[in-house]
Amino acid sequence: MTKPVVGYIGLGIMGRPTALNLIKAGYTLHVYARRAASLAPLLAEGAQAAASPCELARVADILFVNVSDTPDVEQVLLGEQGVIEAGRAGQVVVDMSTIAPLAARQMAERLAERGIDLLDAPVSGGEAGAIAGTLSIMVGGKASAFERALPLLQVLGKNIVHVGDSGAGQVAKACNQIVVAGTIAAVAEALTFARRSDVDAAKVRDALMGGFAGSKILEVHGKRMLDGDFRPGFKSRLHQKDMHIVLETARQLGLALPISSQTTQLINALLGLGQGEMDSSAMIKVIERMSGD
Amino acid sequence: MTKPVVGYIGLGIMGRPTALNLIKAGYTLHVYARRAASLAPLLAEGAQAAASPCELARVADILFVNVSDTPDVEQVLLGEQGVIEAGRAGQVVVDMSTIAPLAARQMAERLAERGIDLLDAPVSGGEAGAIAGTLSIMVGGKASAFERALPLLQVLGKNIVHVGDSGAGQVAKACNQIVVAGTIAAVAEALTFARRSDVDAAKVRDALMGGFAGSKILEVHGKRMLDGDFRPGFKSRLHQKDMHIVLETARQLGLALPISSQTTQLINALLGLGQGEMDSSAMIKVIERMSGD
Numbered sequence: 001m002t003k004p005v006v007g008y009i010g011l012g013i014m015g016r017p018t019a020l021n022l023i024k025a026g027y028t029l030h031v032y033a034r035r036a037a038s039l040a041p042l043l044a045e046g047a048q049a050a051a052s053p054c055e056l057a058r059v060a061d062i063l064f065v066n067v068s069d070t071p072d073v074e075q076v077l078l079g080e081q082g083v084i085e086a087g088r089a090g091q092v093v094v095d096m097s098t099i100a101p102l103a104a105r106q107m108a109e110r111l112a113e114r115g116i117d118l119l120d121a122p123v124s125g126g127e128a129g130a131i132a133g134t135l136s137i138m139v140g141g142k143a144s145a146f147e148r149a150l151p152l153l154q155v156l157g158k159n160i161v162h163v164g165d166s167g168a169g170q171v172a173k174a175c176n177q178i179v180v181a182g183t184i185a186a187v188a189e190a191l192t193f194a195r196r197s198d199v200d201a202a203k204v205r206d207a208l209m210g211g212f213a214g215s216k217i218l219e220v221h222g223k224r225m226l227d228g229d230f231r232p233g234f235k236s237r238l239h240q241k242d243m244h245i246v247l248e249t250a251r252q253l254g255l256a257l258p259i260s261s262q263t264t265q266l267i268n269a270l271l272g273l274g275q276g277e278m279d280s281s282a283m284i285k286v287i288e289r290m291s292g293d
Numbered sequence: 294m295t296k297p298v299v300g301y302i303g304l305g306i307m308g309r310p311t312a313l314n315l316i317k318a319g320y321t322l323h324v325y326a327r328r329a330a331s332l333a334p335l336l337a338e339g340a341q342a343a344a345s346p347c348e349l350a351r352v353a354d355i356l357f358v359n360v361s362d363t364p365d366v367e368q369v370l371l372g373e374q375g376v377i378e379a380g381r382a383g384q385v386v387v388d389m390s391t392i393a394p395l396a397a398r399q400m401a402e403r404l405a406e407r408g409i410d411l412l413d414a415p416v417s418g419g420e421a422g423a424i425a426g427t428l429s430i431m432v433g434g435k436a437s438a439f440e441r442a443l444p445l446l447q448v449l450g451k452n453i454v455h456v457g458d459s460g461a462g463q464v465a466k467a468c469n470q471i472v473v474a475g476t477i478a479a480v481a482e483a484l485t486f487a488r489r490s491d492v493d494a495a496k497v498r499d500a501l502m503g504g505f506a507g508s509k510i511l512e513v514h515g516k517r518m519l520d521g522d523f524r525p526g527f528k529s530r531l532h533q534k535d536m537h538i539v540l541e542t543a544r545q546l547g548l549a550l551p552i553s554s555q556t557t558q559l560i561n562a563l564l565g566l567g568q569g570e571m572d573s574s575a576m577i578k579v580i581e582r583m584s585g586d
Contacts, residue, residue: 101490124504136504138497161500164492171492172500175483179506182482185552186475190468193539196546197394199457199464204431207454207465211417211429213472215508246486253489255584259478262555291548 003027006152007060009053009076009083011038014096014123015066017130018156020045022064025155032056032076052081062149063093069241070099077107077118089115092145094153096137098122098177098238100245101170102252108141108166117145120166122173123157126234134158138176140168174249177242180234181263181280183217188266188284191225196291202226221281233279240267240276296320299445300353302346302369302376304331307389307416308359310423311449313338315357318448325349325369345374355442356386362534363392370400370411382408385438387446389430391415391470393538394463395545401434401459410438413459415466416450419527427451431469433461467542470535474556474573476510481559481577484518489584495519514574526572533560533569 003026008019011033019042023029029047032055033039039049050056053076056063063083067073073095077083083093093116095104104120111118119141129135135157139146146162153160163172190208194201205222208214224230243264250257269286270278296319301312304326312335316322322340325348326332332342343349346369349356356376360366366388370376376386386409388397397413404411412434422428428450432439439455446453456465483501487494498515501507517523536557543550562579563571 124501124506136500138500159500159503161496163496163500167490168492168496171487171490172497175487175497176501176504176506178483178486179476179479179501179508179511182479182552183472183476183506183508186472186479186556189475189550189553190471193471193543193546193548193550194464194468196548197460197464197542199433199461203454203456203461204465204468207429207431207452207456208417208469208472210452211469212509212513213417213469213476215472215476215510216505217508218472220505249490250486253486253584255486255489256580257482257486258555258559258580258583259475259552260482262551263479266551287549287551290551291546 004061005030005059007032007050007056007063009056009063010066010097011042012066013127014130016041017127018064018066018096019047021133021155022152023047027152030056030059053077053083054081054085057083057086057091061091062152063091065093065095065097067097069097070103073097073099074103074107078110084111084114087111087114087116091116092148093118094121094149095119096121096123098173098242098245099170101167101174101249104140104170105167117142118166119145119149120169121153122169124173124176125157138163138169138172140164140166140170174242174246177239178246178257178260180217181239181243181267182259183215184221184281184283185263185266187218187222188225188281188287191222192284192287224279224281225284230275230278230282232277233281235277236267236270236280236282237276239280240264240271243267297354298323298352300343300349300356301325302349302356303359303390304335305359306420307423309334310420311357311359311389312340314426314448315445316340320445323349323352346370346376347374347378350376350379350384354384355445356384358386358388358390360390362390363396366390366392367396367400371403377404377407380404380407380409384409385441386411387414387442388412389414389416391466391535391538392463394460394467394542397433397463398460410435411459412438412442413462414446415462417466417469418450431456431462431465433457433463434459467535467539470532471539471550471553473510474532474536474560475552476508477514477574477576478556478559480511480515481518481574481580484515485577485580517572517574518577523568523571523575525570526574528570529560529563529573529575530569532573533557533564536560
């Protein structure tokens with residue numbers, strides 16, 4: 001079976017290692033990035049540069065998008081010289097960016113008018129997961145398109161779930177960010193409670209690890225809090241962006257999310273402390289400062 | 294080495310299986326409970342009944358306490374016919390109840406005046422963990438007393454951590470309840486967000502399980518929420534009691550806990566819905582009802 005020709009748009013922190021993993025797996029890649037500097041490492045590995053998303057769409061069977069936010073995805077898919085200008089029936093576009101579920105649904109409808117299948121496929125696992133090819137990938141869109149993209153997704157990630165129709169991947173990612181933010185905040189409160197009670201917070205973490213309080217967050221982010229090491233990981237300004245998607249979607253749904261609302265305030269405060277580039281587990285600084293540390 | 298004679302006070306949901314496990318492990322037990330009916334299953338296994346905590350303290354080398362709340366512990370240890378009336382130097386009292394850290398420290402000081410060592414040793418793992426002997430046990434108190442109690446604690450639990458001095462076990466338990474409540478609330482919001490977005494919440498849970506959102510709570514309590522099965526587990530009225538300890542201690546420390554404060558409101562509302570005997574993961578009902586379900 002001939003391998004499909006792959007187009008890749010967006011070669012930042014997440015896009016670059018992901019695109020490199022596809023090259024390593026033997027796929028022919030055509031790449032596009034707004035900044036020429038981002039192209040270099042891919043071209044060195046044999047990828048070919050395209051001048052626009054539209055040009056990529058002419059040569060590729062399957063296109064990946066990995067950019068920052070909703071307007072960026074809209075621009076490369078539907079904007080001037082966007083994918084839609086040259087896209088053709090049978091193409092699959094895999095958008096790995098984290099954007100609003102509603103926007104993902106609307107863009108899928110627009111592309112469907114041209115016969116193009118859009119999968120929303122946001123990821124969890126960060127830069128480390130992208131490099132190692134161990135991302136969790138949450139996919140929304142048609143089952144037939146998912147089946148066609150699956151061999152490539154399996155190069156990039158481990159836990160790959162077809163959650164449902166268009167937008168369902170973004171909904172799952174939003175849920176992921178709700179749980180991650182809430183758990184980080186709870187762990188931050190617990191470790192601060194321990195320290196302020198003159199108890200060794202590291203011992204408390206040990207005691208909690210095996211039981212019902214145990215989580216990946218307590219393990220990884222709890223350790224970061226104890227060490228005061230807030231190198232990302234996942235930057236708090238991106239977590240803020242994602243929580244904005246959560247709360248804006250909840251607003252549209254008429255859904256009150258008291259805990260997510262509160263955790264978002266902690267992330268807002270963290271950016272107010274000038275910590276937007278730090279890991280979002282730095283939320284513990286807000287808890288500490290609020291009560292006098 | 295002769296096994297110490299064990300006294301056991303409080304034979305409820307947690308005390309009964311714990312005491313039975315000590316008998317199975319070959320210890321001689323003397324038991325006390327306020328309700329005679331609670332004694333029967335222990336007497337059937339060879340335990341001997343005592344008329345008061347004080348009488349137990351006369352015969353036992355090591356005493357366990359497993360009652361409901363701070364005033365109950367104060368009553369059996371320091372009250373009329375309490376342990377302190379007959380306690381003697383060298384005795385160890387292991388209090389497995391969940392009470393306020395400050396109260397644990399103060400009672401330890403009172404007992405220390407008689408040469409009695411009090412260990413605070415609250416547990417996590419619920420009735421199932423008590424029966425199976427797989428409790429997590431968080432211990433505060435003197436290292437020498439911990440060493441003497443350890444062989445017995447190893448009969449009752451698996452993850453046994455000496456967290457620090459008197460009160461440190463209760464602090465760790467409070468931290469445990471902070472994290473459990475916060476994580477339950479975040480998972481409840483995420484699953485409600487998924488459902489209200491017309492996405493299969495079970496698939497979302499699958500997608501989240503392996504990544505950073507993964508936790509024991511997502512696994513166990515997330516499943517309960519999906520199934521609408523809120524049989525305890527851990528009763529919400531007891532979680533309310535424990536969050537009261539958390540917030541009262543935070544008040545004394547001058548420590549703001551915005552997430553724990555908010556999760557406590559959800560538990561309060563759950564009791565307002567008449568769900569005090571249900572598992573605290575029924576918090577999702579509050580999230581759902583709040584927005585019209």
